[in-house]
């Protein structure tokens with residue numbers, strides 16, 4: 001279901017075949033009235049890389065993620081995706097991009113699922129949005145993806161409200177990944193789940209990310225989650241990035257006093 005200009009731009013190519021950054025962010029900022037949401041954020045994200053954004057509550061993580069996803073409109077800076085200026089992009093093209101190349105995993109699965117339709121339809125709908133039409137093939141792929149996220153494929157006709165919180169989150173992940181996106185944005189994907197459920201979900205996410213070569217930006221206040229999933233970290237405070245680097249480097253040898261405090265208060269629990 002491609003149309004002219006959109007289909008021309010978003011050609012599928014293996015991530016490893018591209019050498020340049022997938023996403024380039026420069027001077028990104030958003031105010032909420034007089035208050036800073038995020039300011040002067042710069043980073044590049046390369047194909048296959050997982051970037052963690054960490055910081056305490058109110059540090060600007062969600063505002064930044066919202067600006068990247070296009071859910072919020074930034075008031076300063078540039079975002080380039082595969083060389084295309086996202087802030088200058090028209091709404092239809094942006095929506096097409098969100099359907100075909102990007103995915104967004106919400107903290108609350110209810111925000112990312114359609115609770116009134118079956119698990120199979122939740123997954124199948126995304127396939128149909130990118131042009132799949134063969135009912136049997138869509139259903140087979142939905143069953144396959146339920147299995148991949150450790151949901152019994154026999155539950156394909158159940159509605160998500162009959163699932164536990166962990167299952168709902170895994171279903172949201174299946175719905176997002178079934179179309180093979182290049183870039184996945186995740187907002188606290190393990191927040192609100194029991195510790196044991198979290199651990200299993202994290203393992204699953206790590207496997208899928210590696211297996212599919214996904215580029216990921218994950219917002220979390222949980223440094224243990226960041227340690228497990230992220231290759232690189234950005235630490236935010238008061239809307240600004242105060243430290244960035246390889247995950248082990250930032251967590252094992254934090255330079256900023258704030259990061260030192262964050263690491264000592266969280267990791268030693």
Ligand SMILES: Nc1ncnc2c1ncn2[C@@H]1O[C@H](COP(=O)(O)OP(=O)(O)OP(=O)(O)O)[C@@H](O)[C@H]1O
Pocket residue numbers: 032035036037038055056057058059060061062063064221239
């Ligand atoms: N809708 C909004 N209206 C007004 N101010 C907002 C709004 N959303 C966020 N802010 C402000 O922007 C700043 C950054 O908040 P943000 O939600 O991005 O932080 P966060 O790091 O994601 O926090 P949390 O982990 O609690 O979600 C805070 O000062 C917050 O009060």
